[in-house]
Amino acid sequence: MRHDFYLAWRHLRHHRTRTLILVLCLGLIAALPLGLHQVLEAGEYWMTRRAEATPLLVGARGSSVDLTLGALYFSETGVPTIRMQEADRITATGWADALPVYARHRVQDQPLIGVTLDYFDFRGLAPAQGELPAILGDCVLGADAADRLGLGPGGTLASSSENAFDLAGSYPLKLHVTGVLAKAHSPDDHAVFVDIQTAWVIEGLGHGHGETQAAPTRPDSPFGSPTVRRADAGLLTYTEITPENLEFFHFHGDPATYPISAVIALPHDTRAATLLQGRYLDDHSETEIVRPLDVTRGLLQNIFRVGALFDGILLLVGTIALLLVALVFSLSLRLRQREIETIYLLGCARLTVLRLLFAEILLIALIAAAVCAAVLATAAPYASDLARHFILS
Amino acid sequence: MIEIERLSFRYPGAGTGVALPALRIERGARVAIIGPSGAGKTTLLKLIAGILTPGTGTVRVDGITVSALDDDARRNFRISRIGFVFQELELLDYLSVYDNIVHPYRINRVLKLDRQVRDRARALAEHTGLGDKLAALPRELSQGERQRAAVCRALLTEPDLLLADEATGNLDPANKLRIIELLTRAAERNRATLLAVTHDHELLPLFDRVIDIRQPGSPRAE
Amino acid sequence: MPTFRILSFVIALLAAASAWGAGAVSEHPLKIVASNYPLAYFAERLAGSWATVTLPAPADADPAYWRPDVKAVGAMQKADLILLNGADYEKWLAHVALPRLKRVDTSAGFRDRFIRIENAVVHSHGPAGQHSHEGTAYTTWLDFDQAAQQAEAVAKALIVRRPELETAVLDALKALQTDLAGLDGELKRIATAKPGVPLMASHPVYQYLARRYGLNLKSVHWEPGEMPPEKEWTELGKTLTVHPAKTMLWEARPSPAIADKLSAKGVTSVVFDPCANRPESGDFLAVMKRNIENLKMALQR
Numbered sequence: 001m002r003h004d005f006y007l008a009w010r011h012l013r014h015h016r017t018r019t020l021i022l023v024l025c026l027g028l029i030a031a032l033p034l035g036l037h038q039v040l041e042a043g044e045y046w047m048t049r050r051a052e053a054t055p056l057l058v059g060a061r062g063s064s065v066d067l068t069l070g071a072l073y074f075s076e077t078g079v080p081t082i083r084m085q086e087a088d089r090i091t092a093t094g095w096a097d098a099l100p101v102y103a104r105h106r107v108q109d110q111p112l113i114g115v116t117l118d119y120f121d122f123r124g125l126a127p128a129q130g131e132l133p134a135i136l137g138d139c140v141l142g143a144d145a146a147d148r149l150g151l152g153p154g155g156t157l158a159s160s161s162e163n164a165f166d167l168a169g170s171y172p173l174k175l176h177v178t179g180v181l182a183k184a185h186s187p188d189d190h191a192v193f194v195d196i197q198t199a200w201v202i203e204g205l206g207h208g209h210g211e212t213q214a215a216p217t218r219p220d221s222p223f224g225s226p227t228v229r230r231a232d233a234g235l236l237t238y239t240e241i242t243p244e245n246l247e248f249f250h251f252h253g254d255p256a257t258y259p260i261s262a263v264i265a266l267p268h269d270t271r272a273a274t275l276l277q278g279r280y281l282d283d284h285s286e287t288e289i290v291r292p293l294d295v296t297r298g299l300l301q302n303i304f305r306v307g308a309l310f311d312g313i314l315l316l317v318g319t320i321a322l323l324l325v326a327l328v329f330s331l332s333l334r335l336r337q338r339e340i341e342t343i344y345l346l347g348c349a350r351l352t353v354l355r356l357l358f359a360e361i362l363l364i365a366l367i368a369a370a371v372c373a374a375v376l377a378t379a380a381p382y383a384s385d386l387a388r389h390f391i392l393s
Numbered sequence: 394m395i396e397i398e399r400l401s402f403r404y405p406g407a408g409t410g411v412a413l414p415a416l417r418i419e420r421g422a423r424v425a426i427i428g429p430s431g432a433g434k435t436t437l438l439k440l441i442a443g444i445l446t447p448g449t450g451t452v453r454v455d456g457i458t459v460s461a462l463d464d465d466a467r468r469n470f471r472i473s474r475i476g477f478v479f480q481e482l483e484l485l486d487y488l489s490v491y492d493n494i495v496h497p498y499r500i501n502r503v504l505k506l507d508r509q510v511r512d513r514a515r516a517l518a519e520h521t522g523l524g525d526k527l528a529a530l531p532r533e534l535s536q537g538e539r540q541r542a543a544v545c546r547a548l549l550t551e552p553d554l555l556l557a558d559e560a561t562g563n564l565d566p567a568n569k570l571r572i573i574e575l576l577t578r579a580a581e582r583n584r585a586t587l588l589a590v591t592h593d594h595e596l597l598p599l600f601d602r603v604i605d606i607r608q609p610g611s612p613r614a615e
Numbered sequence: 616m617p618t619f620r621i622l623s624f625v626i627a628l629l630a631a632a633s634a635w636g637a638g639a640v641s642e643h644p645l646k647i648v649a650s651n652y653p654l655a656y657f658a659e660r661l662a663g664s665w666a667t668v669t670l671p672a673p674a675d676a677d678p679a680y681w682r683p684d685v686k687a688v689g690a691m692q693k694a695d696l697i698l699l700n701g702a703d704y705e706k707w708l709a710h711v712a713l714p715r716l717k718r719v720d721t722s723a724g725f726r727d728r729f730i731r732i733e734n735a736v737v738h739s740h741g742p743a744g745q746h747s748h749e750g751t752a753y754t755t756w757l758d759f760d761q762a763a764q765q766a767e768a769v770a771k772a773l774i775v776r777r778p779e780l781e782t783a784v785l786d787a788l789k790a791l792q793t794d795l796a797g798l799d800g801e802l803k804r805i806a807t808a809k810p811g812v813p814l815m816a817s818h819p820v821y822q823y824l825a826r827r828y829g830l831n832l833k834s835v836h837w838e839p840g841e842m843p844p845e846k847e848w849t850e851l852g853k854t855l856t857v858h859p860a861k862t863m864l865w866e867a868r869p870s871p872a873i874a875d876k877l878s879a880k881g882v883t884s885v886v887f888d889p890c891a892n893r894p895e896s897g898d899f900l901a902v903m904k905r906n907i908e909n910l911k912m913a914l915q916r
Binding site for chain 2: 006007011014015339342343345346347348352356
């Protein structure tokens with residue numbers, strides 16, 4: 001048997017190009033459906049785990065899918081905002097803890113998520129480097145966001161406000177990175193987190209201005225002067241919050257009316273959950289409550305239906321490909337007729353010829369399997385990213 | 394000793410074949426077989442080797458009636474007793490010279506590729522001037538080197554009967570001589586019988602006996 | 616510094632580990648941060664040895680004007696409970712990131728009874744720089760009935776965090792509320808004995824005190840260690856003609872020069888310490904008793 005494999009290996013090596021093509025074809029044919037399932041499973045795991053960890057979600061009445069995708073997975077689909085008082089109202093019931101989430105903005109293509117500090121406790125997020133945000137203008141980066149932005153504690157990044165040239169409104173705010181969160185293998189890895197009050201500053205609801213002399217000047221700042229002179233008033237509007245100008249920052253109006261995307265409600269028990277859900281039964285109210293798990297289950301069912309369709313197509317493509325490979329092999333057998341004659345002349349039994357061929361097929365299959373495994377292993381770390389793209393875009 | 398009686402063979406659907414009323418070749422004899430193309434020289438060698446089975450008549454080698462053996466037995470007989478240098482050499486293009494020489498040991502269970510055999514293969518290659526070409530592929534060799542490699546493969550089993558089918562074809566005179574000398578010396582060393590088909594009349598003096606396939610009854614001893 | 620970080624990390628790990636272990640939940644004492652001393656005092660009395668209560672404002676600062684720096688915010692973030700006075704007391708709250716679920720706004724229960732201060736003057740004294748009292752009056756605890764409600768809010772928050780301590784906390788609350796009710800009754804008694812006596816306050820921090828106990832109080836903006844400019848004295852003279860107060864309440868003992876100048880005008884200086892920060896001696900109850908005693912003597916004059 002050892003000799004069969006040796007000779008088969010020699011033959012395969014001699015015809016490298018042919019072998020390579022065969023192996024790649026077979027390997028990829030096998031890797032494609034397996035990879036697809038890997039992605040689907042990663043997506044399912046990624047989505048389900050997140051949804052399971054988020055018992056109830058309150059947001060603007062409308063698409064519960066958009067609401068869930070926005071508040072849990074930070075998708076770019078915009079949902080109407082609700083008011084901060086919704087969180088207060090939920091807390092006031094005494095049935096659930098309320099975690100407001102404001103996921104409307106993006107910063108350098110990463111979702112910018114305004115949360116209260118409780119969010120980090122709730123999701124089990126702890127800084128791997130540095131600290132959590134402490135004052136206005138601080139932000140903490142998810143592990144992948146930090147990688148992508150190339151930032152760590154001490155770094156800065158500029159938020160993009162709704163309209164950078166809106167003279168009457170807000171200006172880009174320079175965010176200070178205070179820390180980088182440990183990798184959580186969840187959507188949190190991609191986010192830039194700020195305290196919800198900082199999110200409101202970015203929104204233009206809070207701003208700082210004081211006497212001119214109080215404004216710090218730092219000419220070497222890459223953002224130019226850290227202050228911007230407002231055109232309409234003789235006041236200075238800060239684009240960077242520093243401990244020196246912090247006290248000049250203030251909010252106008254009642255914070256209870258400030259916008260948030262959703263409230264994650266953590267009911268104290270099942271009874272409280274039922275009671276809380278009962279509060280949102282009114283079809284005319286502006287808010288609705290959803291169970292993210294129900295939403296993602298519906299979503300996943302659709303995705304798996306698409307997956308099954310893909311499987312069918314791949315099965316067909318795979319069969320055709322295997323037939324082609326068989327054709328190639330049988331053609332090459334014809335080409336090898338002379339060689340088979342030779343080994344027969346050298347005293348080889350017909351059965352041995354078959355064994356040699358079998359060894360060759362087995363070797364090709366093994367190498368193809370290795371290629372397939374290698375492809376899958378290389379793709380594995382990206383499976384959840386890929387799934388994220390699938391589901392969110 | 395090879396004994397052939399009333400042998401006849403025809404390729405199915407073809408006019409060619411061979412017919413021999415009787416032929417005896419003593420053990421240890423060095424015999425050249427001559428005759429024009431298509432006269433059945435190669436067919437005769439294949440019938441003796443048991444690669445082909447005769448239509449009628451018998452072929453006996455050292456008392457064994459080869460034509461009466463079943464397929465397996467005939468193959469085993471061929472592998473263990475006969476060394477065959479084919480007209481087309483039958484070297485495998487994807488194996489190195491060394492792997493070609495030991496190839497019979499890799500495809501036949503009755504032969505065991507042990508250390509002794511490997512050493513012998515190397516020694517044979519050394520002896521035939523292929524010592525530094527063991528790793529080369531056949532297409533990297535000259536025609537003479539390829540012929541020698543084929544001879545080495547035939548000699549490796551130390552056969553009782555050496556069959557050489559045009560082993561010197563397409564070679565320059567010096568190489569022709571070298572191959573025939575190789576074969577005759579090996580036959581002598583192993584006290585083996587040598588049956589060589591040849592077209593080269595200048596080589597005939599090196600043989601004990603010359604058989605013209607058209608008149609096998611009239612041996613021309615030279 | 617790295618050693619400290621590692622140490623705090625290890626402690627956090629241990630805390631997390633112990634939180635996981637069943638039944639070990641109560642092992643580590645609750646970390647409570649209070650934004651002023653009265654709340655810290657309530658928490659200490661209610662939680663006893665089950666909690667460590669810290670007051671992040673430095674001992675020499677008025678917590679009402681103190682602003683936490685990044686380090687202080689970090690420390691507060693790590694607390695289990697952050698007790699806030701509310702009523703706009705923590706003006707820094709909008710500038711810092713603190714977990715909402717750990718925050719307790721102790722005055723939320725009587726939000727509708729906050730006193731709004733309109734048309735306040737921006738003034739400056741001391742190292743804290745300019746400030747104004749515009750907005751909401753925040754010394755809510757000087758109304759001892761409100762103080763009792765704040766104590767109850769603290770107790771409720773404690774019970775949510777440590778349900779197993781409910782009885783102990785409720786017992787402690789009862790005792791504390793009895794003490795506060797004692798103060799309340801005493802103040803009411805002495806105030807109703809001499810209704811409408813005109814009083815001056817050195818600083819506008821006694822709004823709730825005046826409202827609860829019917830004190831006839833007018834305020835200037837003076838600091839105990841800073842001699843007011845002549846203009847202020849003239850203003851005071853004018854006020855005294857329509858509001859003939861014989862007593863001025865001070866947050867702390869005024870400098871002898873001010874006290875002398877005041878007594879020359881027939882006004883005695885009396886300390887009524889709001890006790891926003893931890894007193895050098897005694898506790899909240901002792902300080903308040905002393906305050907009431909001081910006020911009683913002043914009113915009896």
